[in-house]
Structures are given as C-alpha cells and as structure tokens.
Amino acid sequence: MKAAVYTVYGSPKVIQIQEVDKPTPQPHEVLINIRASSITRADTMMRQGTPKFGRFFVGLFKPKNPALGTGFSGIVEAVGNQVTKFKIGDAVFGEKLFSNGTNAQYICVNQEGIIVSKPDHLSHEQAAPICDGFLTSYSFLKDIAKLQSGQHILVNGASGSLGTAAVQLAKYMGARVTGVCSAKNGTLVKSLGADKVIDYKETDFTTGGTRYDVVYDTVGKSSYKACKNIISDNGVFVTPVLSFETLRYSLFKPKQVKFSATGIRKQHVLKALLTELVPLFKQEKLQTVIDRTYRLEQLVEAHHYLETGRKVGNIVISQS
Template sequence: MKAAVYTKYGSPEVIQIIDVEIPSPKPNEILVKIKASSVTRADTMMRQGIPKFGRLFLGLFKPKNTTLGTGFSGVVEAVGSQITKFKVGDEVFGEKLFCNGCNADYICIAENVVLDIKPNIISHEEAAPVCDGFLTSYNFLKDIADLKPGQHILINGASGSLGSAAVQLSKVIGAKVTAVCSTKNIDFVKSIGADKVIDYKKTPIAKINEKYNVIYDSVGTLSYKESKKLLSSNGVFMTPVLSGQILYQMLFNPKKVKFAATGIKKTEELKQLFLDLVGLYKQGKLQTHIDKKYSLPDIKHAHHYLETGRKVGNIVVVNP
C-alpha cells in the first residue's frame, strides 16, 4: 500500500509517498480501506516543526512520528477477534492520533477510540475532516468557553476549517456570531449562519467597537493585548494555535486566555464530543465545506496550497 511520510522537517518537498505492507488488525482493531483523509494546518506545522519549542515533543532534530494525517473515512476490510461493533463492509470515519497516519491506503484502528459508523447522508470526503475542524472547535466552544445561548462570540478566521465549524456550532448552541474573514469569503461565511461578518482588510481589530463573551481566534493571528478591550468582564480569549506569546499571556491571565490541544484529551471525552457531532450531522445541522481534493500522490500540492492561507473550509485526499 501507499503512505505519505516525512523523515525530516521542512517544506512540502520533504513529503514522500512510500510502499509499505498493509497492516494486520490486532484483536481489538479493525482494518479500514481509506476512501478520504484530511490535510490540515496542524499537519503543515508538524511537518515544518513549528513552533520550534514544539520539537521538544515532536522530535528535537527530526520527527518521531513520520506519518501524516489524522482524520479519515473509509470501509472496514477486516476485523479483529474481539471486535463487536463493526463488521466487514461498514462505512466508518474518525480520527487516529500520533501514529500510523491516515494519508495512506489503509489503517488499523482500535474499536474504542474516536470512531463510528459514517452517517449515510454525508460522503467520505465530507466525513474525513470532521475530527479536525468540528471536533477541535466543539471542544473549545463547549468545554473551554462553555458557550451559552444568547452569548456573543467573535470568530476570527471564520472561513477556514476550524472557523467555519465554529460558526455552525455556535449557531447550534444558540449564540450570536460575529465572524471575521477576507472580502472574498463574506458570502460563504454568511451562508453557514454568521449574524454579522467583518472584513479584516477593511476593519482591523482595533476599530471594532463591540463586546464579546468569547473571542475564538481559530487561525492564531490576533493578540490578546489588542483583543482584550473587546471582551466582556467575564469574557474569554481562546485559540488552538500555540505560540510563545500565548503561553506568556496564559501565565499572567489564566482565566482570560485559553489554549488547548484537543488531541490530548482523554479518549472517552473526545469520543463523547465526537458522538455529539455525529448526532448533529444525522440531524442535518452541520455541513462540511470542501475547498479542494487531491490524490495521495499529489499531497505535496495540498500542503503547498495550505501554506498560501487561501483555504476555505477543508482539504481532503481522496483514494480510488
């Protein structure tokens, strides 16, 4: 089978497509033939080894985990002897973290992790990125911000994977949404539910004259110092993008500034969030927007496109 790997930090050109043996499932695992997998900004940051202090965990001089991709959707090809929930032929989707990347033809994954039957109202391409955009943003909105109906949230980077997920989830929760994006994406962000859209090219953060219960900087381009005047007395500034500045601000403003790595939550907590999302998809309350699709041999091009900053929604790798 084919798999995308990188053995050193660098540009998209460090990515290689290699041949490896199809894995065999352990007793508690299923073998999935991948139909679609996600490509995310987090993938590009790990490939680059940035921020550099992150290499303390990723690998100081070269990556410890050389595979790419976390979100996937596919078809069960084989099951281990202890499997009770899934059978051969089931269409499944989910997320596999930290090992054996999903930008590949096959993966083995344990039954009890972030994994479920794919709702039949969405395609494999629409299912593959759910755990990257929606799961991360849902964790921030529900568990970190505890966003409530009627509260007002500002979402920066509202047209990206995390941001577009946050807009939809905030509306499901019942919050008022002000979204920040570029001119060309205003109509898209309005179409997914934003109550108000701010064009950051015309209205910088310093000129916004409103108060928000939550500011969700999904792309890591805002600073708390500039944003704090926009927060209500009990407001929270949060971001999934780690930086030295955020670490510093968290140290001195732990109740106001929040960062979290969703992937390191307890498996049972992640799975419950994921199952909540599955239910919302089944009800037709969420939609995945796909910007571009690539084949596995062209995954370098997907990483190049991600680094332009022009992505709207999600990018997926599609396998035949």
C-alpha cells in the first residue's frame, strides 16, 4: 500500500510517498481502507521536530515513527477476532494520535480508540478533520474554559480549523460569540454563527471596552497579558498554543490562564467527547469547513500550503 513516510526532520520535501506493507489487524483492531485523512498543524510540528524539546518524546535525532497523519475517515475492511463494536463495511472516522499514519491507504485502529461510526450524510472528506478542529475546540470550551450558556466568548483566529469549529460550538452551547479574523473571512465566520466579527488588521480587539467571560486564542497570536483588561472578573484566557508566557501565567494564575494539549488527554475522554459531537453533525448543527483538498501524492504541496498559516478551516487528503 502507499503511505507518507519521513525519516528525517525538515521541510515538506522530507516527505515521501512509499510502498509499505499493508497492516494486519490485531485481535481488538479494525483494518480501515482510508478514504480521506487530515493534515494539520500538528503534522507540521512532527515533521519539523518542533518544538525541539518535543524530540525527547518523538525521536532525538530522527523521527522514531516515520508515519504522518492523525485524522481519518474510511471503510472497515477487516476485523480482528475479538472485535465486537464494528463490522466489515462500516463507515468510520476518528483519530490516531501523534501522526500515527493516517496519510496512507490503510491503518489499523483499536476498537476502543478514538473511532466512531460516520454519519451517512457526511462525506469522508468532511469527517476526516473533525478530530482536529471540533474535538480540540470542544475539549477547550466544555472542559477547560467551562463555557456556559449566556456567556460572551471571543474566538481569536476564528477562520482556522479550531476557530471555525469553536464559533459553531460556542453558538450551539448558547454563548454570545465574537470572532476575530481578517476581512476576507468575515462573511464565513458570521455565517458560522458569530454575533460579531472583528477584523484584526483594522481593530485591536484588546483595546475595546467589551469584556469577555472567555478569550479563546486558537492561533496563539495574542496573550493573557494583552487580553487581561478585556477578560471579566471570573473570566479565563485559554489557548491551545504553548508559549513561554502562557506556561508561566498558567502556573501562577491557573484560574485565569489555561493551556491544554488535547492529544495527551485520556483516549476514553476524547472518545466520549467525539461521541457527543456525532449527533450534532447528524442534526446538521455543525459543519466542517474545507479550504483545499489534495491527493496523497500531493502531500508535499499540501504541507507547503499548511505552512502559510492562511488556511481557512481544514485541508484534507482525499483518496475517494
């Protein structure tokens, strides 16, 4: 089968599409014929080996795991002899954490892992990126920020993968939503449910008089220090992007500043969150925003585009 492989850290050109052995499912695993997979900012960090301290975990001098890709959507093609939750022919989607090889034709996933049935009306391309933007932002809004109905949230980076998901989720959770994005993405962010949109190139949102219960800086372009005057007394600044400043504040002001890495939360917690999201997709309350779709053979090109930092929503690798 074909799979994306990288054996050294570096620019997108280190990625090769190679012929590798098709995996065989273990007793509790399903073999999935991948129809679409995600390509995310986490993949670029794995490929580059950044931040450098992360190499203690993923390989000091070269990647321990040469595979790429986390999100997947596809069809179960074979099942291990202990599998009870899925059967051959099921359409499923989910995530294999830490770039575990979904940019490929096949993967094996444990039935207890982050894998659920795909709603019929969603295409594989729409389902594959759900665990990046939606699962991360749901984890942040529900568990980290504990967003409540009636609260006011500001989503910085409202046009990214996490941002487009956060705007929709926050609206669904009953919050008042202000989205920060550039003018070219304002119409999209409003259409996703934002009550108000601020163009970050025109207006510094940290200087307005409005105070927010939650500031969710999805892109790590702001900081608690910059935002502290716009956060209400019991409010919170949350971000999925770790900086030295965020780390320092989250240690000294843990109630006001919170960072979380969704990937290191327990699998059963993430699976439970994903299971809560599925009915919202079925009811068409949530929609995946897709910017560009590439073929597996175009993964290098896709990584180059990802690195521009300009993508709107998600990028998908399609094998349909």
